[in-house]
Amino acid sequence: MQIDTQLAQQIVSRAQKIIHYAVNVMDSAGYIIASSHPARLQQKHEGAVVALSAGRTVEITEVMSREMRGVKPGVNLPIFFQNEVIGIVGISGEPEDIRQYGELVRMAAEMTVEHAYLLEKVSWNLQNRQELLLQWIDASADPDHLKALAVRLKKDINQPQGIALCRLGATSDPTLLLDKLERQPGDWLSARLDPQTLIIALPLSGKTPSALSARWEQQQRALEKLLLTDKTIHIAYSPAGHCAIPDLFSAAQGALAAGLKLNLDSKIYHYENLQLASLLLSTNSDWQQREVNRILSQLRERGPDLLATVMIWFSNDCNSELAANQLAIHPNSLRYRLNRVEEICQLNLANFQHRALLYGCVILATPSN
Numbered sequence: 496m497q498i499d500t501q502l503a504q505q506i507v508s509r510a511q512k513i514i515h516y517a518v519n520v521m522d523s524a525g526y527i528i529a530s531s532h533p534a535r536l537q538q539k540h541e542g543a544v545v546a547l548s549a550g551r552t553v554e555i556t557e558v559m560s561r562e563m564r565g566v567k568p569g570v571n572l573p574i575f576f577q578n579e580v581i582g583i584v585g586i587s588g589e590p591e592d593i594r595q596y597g598e599l600v601r602m603a604a605e606m607t608v609e610h611a612y613l614l615e616k617v618s619w620n621l622q623n624r625q626e627l628l629l630q631w632i633d634a635s636a637d638p639d640h641l642k643a644l645a646v647r648l649k650k651d652i653n654q655p656q657g658i659a660l661c662r663l664g665a666t667s668d669p670t671l672l673l674d675k676l677e678r679q680p681g682d683w684l685s686a687r688l689d690p691q692t693l694i695i696a697l698p699l700s701g702k703t704p705s706a707l708s709a710r711w712e713q714q715q716r717a718l719e720k721l722l723l724t725d726k727t728i729h730i731a732y733s734p735a736g737h738c739a740i741p742d743l744f745s746a747a748q749g750a751l752a753a754g755l756k757l758n759l760d761s762k763i764y765h766y767e768n769l770q771l772a773s774l775l776l777s778t779n780s781d782w783q784q785r786e787v788n789r790i791l792s793q794l795r796e797r798g799p800d801l802l803a804t805v806m807i808w809f810s811n812d813c814n815s816e817l818a819a820n821q822l823a824i825h826p827n828s829l830r831y832r833l834n835r836v837e838e839i840c841q842l843n844l845a846n847f848q849h850r851a852l853l854y855g856c857v858i859l860a861t862p863s864n
Contacts, residue, residue, distance in 0.1 A: 498522055498574070498582040502611050503529030506574075506584060506604045513603060514596045517587040520574075520604070523547065525583070527565075538565040543583040546571040550580050552597060554590040570594060572601040576608050621677060623648055625686040628696055632658075634741040634781070650682070654698050657711045657735045658743040659718055660751045661693040664727020669693060675721060681714070692751075694744070699735055711735035719763070729754065731764040745782035749773025771852040787856045793839045801839070802857075804832045809854050 498506075503520035507529045510518040517531040521543035527535050541563040546553040553571045560566050569587040573580040584604045586593045627644045630636040631652060645652045663669060669687055676685040676695060684696040697714040701707035715732060722728050731751035733743040746766040753772035754764030766773055777783045794802040804822060808829070811817040819829040833844060842849040 496576045496581060496608065496612050498528070498608065500528050502608065503582070505611070506607050507531060509603045509607055510584065510586075510600045513599055514586065514593070516569075516593055516596070518600065519585040519587070521547075521571075521583040521585065523580070523582055531587075535565075540565045540571075540583070540585065542566040542569075542571045543585060546573055546583050547580055554594070556590060570597045572597050572604075574601065574604045574608060576605065576612070581608070620648070624650075624677075624684055628684040628686045628694065629688075631684075631696070631740045632694065632744040634739070650684070651698075652740075655700070655707060655736055656740060656743060657697045657699055657714060658733040658740070658747045659695045659697065659715070660688075660731045660747045661695065661722060662729040662731075662751060662755065663691050663693065664725065667725055667727055672722065672725075679717070679721065681717075694747075696740070707735050723762070726762075729762045729764070731766070733766055742782055742785060745777060745779045746773065746786070748779070749777045752776040771848050771855060774852070774855060784859070787859045790840055790853070790856050791860050794836060797835070797839060801832055801836055804829065805836055805853065806857055808833065809857060813850070 498520065503522070506520050507518050511531065519527050519531070519535060519540065520529040521540050522528050525540050525544035525547060527538050527540055527543075530536055542553055542555045550573055552573070555563065555566050555568050555571065557568050560568050567587045568589055569585055570590055570593055571583050571585040574582045574584055582604075584600055586596060586600055623644060627641070627648055627650060630641050630644065641652065661672070663672070669690070672693060673685055673687065676683055676693075682698055686694055688694050695718065697711075697718065699707055699710045699714065701710050711732075719730065722730065729751070731747050731754055733747040733750070736743070750764045750766040750769050750773050753769040753776050754761075756776060757769075757772065774783055774786060791802065794805065804818070807821050808815070808818040811821065815826055815829055815833075819826045822829065836842070836853075837844055840853065842853060844850050844853070
């Protein structure tokens with residue numbers, strides 16, 4: 496910790512509230528960097544140099560002051576931080592008159608330094624937490640740098656997360672909102688993506704998908720209680736899970752874009768309810784392809800029949816009788832297969848958006864001739 500001009504001036508101002516004598520603060524080289532008398536700034540104070548080298552209080556009498564450069568009668572006290580002398584605080588006046596104030600002024604100086612250090616530490620921690628989140632959602636980020644930053648901040652980047660994006664209104668104060676988010680328990684990470692958008696990563700826990708979803712809903716309620724006192728804010732949520740944070744971020748981005756474009760009545764947008772629009776509006780083609788593969792891979796893993804059935808069903812305009820005939824199976828067998836598709840993909844094929852989503856995935860996954 497070093498004493499700069501701004502911190503030194505704070506020490507002078509605080510000391511002046513305790514005593515009415517002139518006060519100077521000297522840096523670790525003995526130069527006056529803050530003073531009740533600005534004309535003395537940048538002068539080298541020989542009394543401070545002696546106090547620095549000895550690490551103790553040095554009193555300067557009238558006689559001594561005439562033999563030393565840049566000094567006046569007074570008391571010069573070392574400022575300690577973590578057992579090291581980082582500067583000197585001097586009080587001008589006859590030592591007999593001001594000696595009694597020395598320890599009070601030194602204590603005030605050291606308290607000011609300690610407070611500044613704590614603020615600097617909080618600021619450093621906040622900046623690094625924001626950097627961690629912005630690096631974490633960036634698929635091209637250096638993984639070694641990300642891991643080192645996470646270790647330094649004691650953050651488990653392997654823990655499941657949910658991502659929320661908050662689109663701010665014209666009157667929203669992003670600095671105030673980030674401060675509120677940082678004060679929340681639960682180790683949330685938050686950062687500003689752009690002037691209008693905040694991102695929040697909320698850690699989740701749960702040994703089963705249902706437990707994970709329940710925890711995600713709980714975190715969402717807490718976030719909404721905190722932020723939706725501002726009626727101009729819109730919030731978009733990713734799914735919850737163990738998948739890569741960049742993909743969760745892209746899902747939330749798609750949900751936000753879809754919700755805003757569709758001008759929905761609600762200010763809360765869930766990716767699960769807007770998957771088709773999110774995929775269509777996404778500008779991240781890599782994520783789009785991964786999401787399509789994620790949905791269809793669930794069918795591929797169960798064998799080729801289910802995906803082939805879906806493709807033939809769509810090619811027959813979702814006419815079950817025609818599709819069953821082409822597949823040479825009974826209509827009941829077709830219905831069974833489609834029910835299995837709904838169960839595996841967690842879709843309702845009677846719902847237009849779910850049906851269109853699956854159709855879009857099939858089209859996007861079908862290679863060109």
